[in-house]
Amino acid sequence: MGRPIRFVLNGAAHELPADTDPTLTVLNWLRYHRRLTGTKEGCAEGDCGACTVVVSDLADGVVRHRAVNACILFAPMLDGRAITTVEGLGREGALSPVQQAMVDTHASQCGFCTPGFVMSLEALRRAGGPTDADSLKDALAGNLCRCTGYGPILAAGQAMGATEGDDGALRAALAAIRPTEMLTLEHEGRRFFAPRSADELAGVLEANPGATVLAGGTDVGLWVTKQHRVLETIVSLNDCADLKAVDDLGGAIRIGAGTRYADAHPALAALHPEFGELLRRLGGLQVRNLGTVCGNIANGSPIGDMPPALIAAGATLVLRKGSARRELPLETFFLAYGKQDRAPGEFVEAVIVPKPAAGRIFKIAKLSKRFDQDISAVCLGLSVGLDGDRVTDARIAFGGMAATPKRAAACEAALIGQPWTAETVETAVARLGEDFAPITDMRASADYRLEAAKNLIRRAFRESTGAERLRDLAAVTHG
C-alpha cells in the first residue's frame, strides 16, 4: 500500500503507518497511543472544546495556526500538517505565556476544560491576539467551562500578549514533510484516499462512487464517534489545494468545496455584513476552522445554517462528476429529507454566491436557545428587491421549517408587486402556513417555529426601517 501519514507533533516529525485506521481520531491517538493525556474528551462531538489542539499548515510560505477539535479529527487529516498539544507549550518546565496568564488570573477551577482553553488562546495568540473583547469571546465560544463563568479566562486572554518572532522552525519542519503524492490508507479492508487536486478527486470518486466524501469532518466525524458507524471508503478533499480558493467573479464569489468556514468568513462578510454575523455564530471557532461551507450544503441537513442565507442570495451549486460539471440553483439541490440531487461519484465542487445588489433588503436571522455555537431552531435568509417602495422580487428561505432548507413560495408571492409596508408584510407572513408545516423537537415546538418565522420577517421589515437589534444593546445608560 501507500506511504505513511507524515506530520509534526509538538515540533518533531512523526509518522503513522499506511495501515492506520482511517477513522482513528487524533484525540484517541494522542491519549491512548501516545499517552499525551493533557488533551481531554468532554463530548466527542466537537461541542465542548476540551480536546482543542492547534493544527498548523503551510500555505504560500506562511504558517497558519488553527484551533481544532481533536475528538472529531481523523488521524490522516494531519498529513502534511503540524499539531501542537498542551504538552508542546512551555519550555524546560516553565509555563508558556498563555499558561502563565491562566494561572495568574485564577482561570482554572476543576481544570478539565483548561488545556482546551489554553490551546484556543494559544492559537489566538499566534494569530496576533484579540483585537477587542468580542473577538476574544468569539475565539473562545467553542470552549465550554462549567466552573469559572469565563471571566478569569477572558482576563487571561487579554493578558497573554501576542507571539513574538516567526514560525521559522515550524515552517522548515512543515516544508520537510510537504506531501507530493496522494495519501492512501488501508486498514482491515477499509480505505482512505486524500487526493491532492480536484481532478484527482474526481477520478477517485468515479472509481469509488459509494465512498464517503470527507471535508472538515465536523459532521462525518460524529458518524464515527457518536453513531459508531463503520465507513468503508473515505475520500477526503482536504488536500485538494485548488478546492480551497474563494474567487471573486466580479458579480459573485465562488467558494471551493474545501474552503473552511473560517476562510470563507472574510469574503462572505464582505459580500454582506449579515453573512459575517451568521458565520460568527456558526459552531465554535474550532468547527469553523475545520468545517466547510460546501459541506454544510452537501450533507443536506434541514438545519444547516448556510443554505437559507445562500438560497436567499441566489446561490448556485457546482456539481462535478469526472470532468462533467453542472450548475443548479441551490434550492433545487435539496430533494427531500436526507436526499439531495447528487449522483454516485458526483461531488459538490463549489458554490457561487452573487453579491446582493445595492438597495436590496438582505437579512439573515438565526434563532437558537443560545446565541453562540448553537444549532438553529429557525434560520431565515431574506432578500427583497425594491423599485421605489414596490417589491420587485423576493427570495425568502428558511431552515428548521421543513425537511429541507426551503423557500417560502406563497409568502414571496404575496410580497411581489406590493409596496414594502407593514400591511404587505402582514399579508405575506399570513401565508407562511401554506409554505411550511414545521415539526416539534428538542429545539423548538412547531407553533414557535411558525410564529417566530413570521416574526423574523416582521422584524426584517422593521430593521429595514431602522429598528435596533437586541445584540447591539448595551446596558442602559442614564443620568
Place this chain on the structure above:
Amino acid sequence: MADSGSAVRPLPVLHAPIGHDSAPRHVSGEALYIDDIPEPPGLLHIAVGQAARAHARVTKLDLSAVRAAPGVAAVLTPADVPGKNDISPFAGDDPLFAEGEVKFLGQALFCVAAETLPKARAAAARAVAEYEDLPPLLTADAAVAAGSFIEPTQTMKLGDARAAIAAAPRRVSGHLRVGGQEHFYLEGQVALVAPGEGQDLHVWTSTQHPTETQHILGRVLNLPDAAITVEVRRMGGGFGGKETQSVQWAAMAALAAKITRRPAKIRLDRDDDMVMTGKRHDFEIDWELGFDDEGRLHGAAFAFASRCGFSADLSHAINDRAMFHADNAYALQTAEIVSHRARTNTVSNTAFRGFGGPQGMMAIERALDAAALSLGRDPLDVRLANLYGVAGDVTPYGQTVTDSVAREIMTELAAGCDYRARRAAIAAWNDANDHLRRGIALTPVKFGISFTTTYLNQAGALVHVYTDGSIHLNHGGTEMGQGLNIKVAQVAADAFQVPLAAVKITSTRTDKVPNTSATAASSGSDLNGMAALDACEQIKARLSAWAKTNYGHEAVFTPEGVRVGAELMSFRDFVHEAYVARVSLSAAGFYKTPDIHYDRVNHKGRPFYYYAYGAACSEVAIDTLTGESKVTRVDILHDVGRSLNPAIDLGQIEGGFIQGMGWLTTEELVFDDAGRLRTHAPSTYKIPTAGDRPDIFNVAIWAAGENRENTIHRSKAVGEPPLMLAISVFSALTDAVASVGGHQVMPNLDAPATPERILAACDDVRRRAGA
C-alpha cells in the same frame, strides 16, 4: 463597592488571594484525572447495556451474542452480583442492574468488560431485549395524580397561613414551572479499579463521596469495607452530580475486577452520562401570598411537586431543602409549605449545587414579584420590607434567624449599582421602544449552611509532620475545582506558621480518613478546615508540652520559626528534635458542627449552623418578536464571612452565578413522550458560553462579612449560595416581559426562559393586557 480580594490582610497565608494549588498542572495538562492514569496491563474496558423503555417488564434478555462478541472477557448481570444488587445511598431502591422490570429509559441492564472500549461497546449493542410495556409516569404532575411518591407528602407550617392569607387585605397566587438541570461536569463519570492481594480492591473514581462508594461497593461485592480503598485526587467538576451518581459506575468496574481478577475501567460517553445519571429536580410550584397595602406579608402558602425519578436517591433531603428555602430571606409571618416527592419513570434526580434550595427560592421570588406588580410598587421595596431582621426572625421550620445581613447587603448593592436611577431609565426606555424591552431586578439570597441530616456534619483529617519539617495534609473532603484543598492547606500552614509550600496536599483516601461525609452542602472547608485545624492543634499541643518539659517554655509558632523562651528555632530543627525526643508528629483530627438539631417528623429545629447571604442586580433586554434575551449587566455583592481565600471565593461566586443563569435561561432538558431524553449532549443542551457572560459584570465580596458563629477563621461557605443570585436574571426577564403589558398583568414565564417561553409569555401578556 470595595473588592476585598485586594484588601491588605494581616496574615500572609490566611485570607489571602492564593491561586488554586493545581493551577500550574491544570494549564500544563499534567493534572491527572482518572482517565489519565497510566492504564495497567490487562485493563478491561466496560460498556453498559441500557434499557430501551421507560417502564416495562423485561420478558427476554438474550446476552449470548454479547458473550460471543470479539474481545469480551465478562458480561455482568444481577446474577453475578455476590452481595446486594443495590447502589442506593439508603433507600434500597436503586439496582446496579435492573432485574425483571425497567424503570427508566437508559437504566442499566448489564455491562460488558472487554479488551478495548470499542469492542465493549460493539458487544453491548448485540444484546437482544424484549419488553412488555407498562404505563410510564414521566412528569411530576402525572405521578402526583397517580399517587406515585418516593415518600409521603411533607408539610411544614408556621402559624395558620391559610387563615392569615384569607384575612389579608390583598392576595395573589399563581403557578410556576421550574426546569431541571444537567450538571455537565466536563469530566464525565469514570472509575478505574485494580485488584490487589486477596479480596482487596483499589478504586480510583471521580466522586464527591469516597466513603459511600467504599461502603456501597462492599455491600454489592459482599466484601468488608476494609478490603476496599477508594481514592480521589481530583474531579473534573462535580456540582452534586458525583455525590451518589458516581457509585454505580465504580461498582461495575469493581465487580468486573473482582470477577475477572483484572483491572477494569469505565468511562461513560457524554451521551450515556447524560441519559443515565440524575439531574437537578424540576418543580411544579403553586404559590399564594397574603399581604397588606404596603406589601408586608401576612402569610405564604406553597405546594411543590418535584420529579424525583424512579428512585429516592437523595430526594428526601433535596425536597426538604426546597421547603427550607421557600422563605429565602423573608419573614413570611405564617407559612404552609407542602412538598410532594413524585416517583416517575425517569432517571433518578439528584444533588445539584443548591440541593433544592434554588427551586424553593424561585417560588418566593416569583410570588414577591407578583405581589409588587399587583401593588404597583418596586419589587425591591417589597423585598426590603419583608426581610428577616426587618419584618421578623422566625423561619417556617422554627429556627430563629439571628445573623441576617440581607438588608445591609441589598441596600449597599442598590446604591452601588444605581438601581433606582437605572430602573427609572429602563422604564423610560421601554416607553420609547417597541419590540425590544428591558428589565431589571435585585434579589437576595439567604442560604442555610449545614447538612440538614444532622449526623452528616462531621469530618476527619490526618496530618503528619515529617522530620524535615514538611507536612502531609489529608482530609475527608474531595477536590472538584472549588479550591477546598488550598483552603485547608492555608489553615494548616497558618496553624504551624510555615510557608504554604511546606504543606503537601494529597489525594482523598478512605484508608487515611474513614467514615467521611460527601463533599457537599457547601460544607467542605467548614468541616474539613476545622478537622485539619484540630489535627494541627493536637500536634502543636504535644510539641508545646514537650518544649515546656524540655526547655521550660511553651512553643510559639511564628513566621520566623518556633520561639521557645528566648530561643528561635527553625520549624525543621524544632520538629526533628521533638522526633528524637519521641514526640508523635502525626494526628487524626475531628470536627462536628455544634448546636444543630432537627426533628424531621415535625419539620422543626435548628438545621442550620448559620446562613450565607448575598444579593445580585441583573439587567436584561428581550426581543418580544422572537423571545431572544440578553443579560446586559450584573452586579453582585456576596457575603463569605471573613474569606479564607478571596480569589477562590470570587471564582465560586462568578461561576455559581453563571451556572445559575444557564439553569434559568438556555439550559433545557427535553424528554419526549416515550421518556427519552432528547437533549443528551452539548449539541442539544446549551450551557452558557463566554459570550453569555454579561459585558458588565461587577462581582464583589462583602467587605463587612464575618461569621458570627465560630467557623473556621470566621469564614462562610461559598459553594452553593451564589448560584441562586441568578434568580435576579429570571426576575429581570419577568420584569421585561411585564413591560409589554405596561406592568398591568403578571407574566406567566416559566423556567428556563428560552426564547420560546419568553415569546409565549409576551404573547400571553399582550392578550391579557389587551396591549
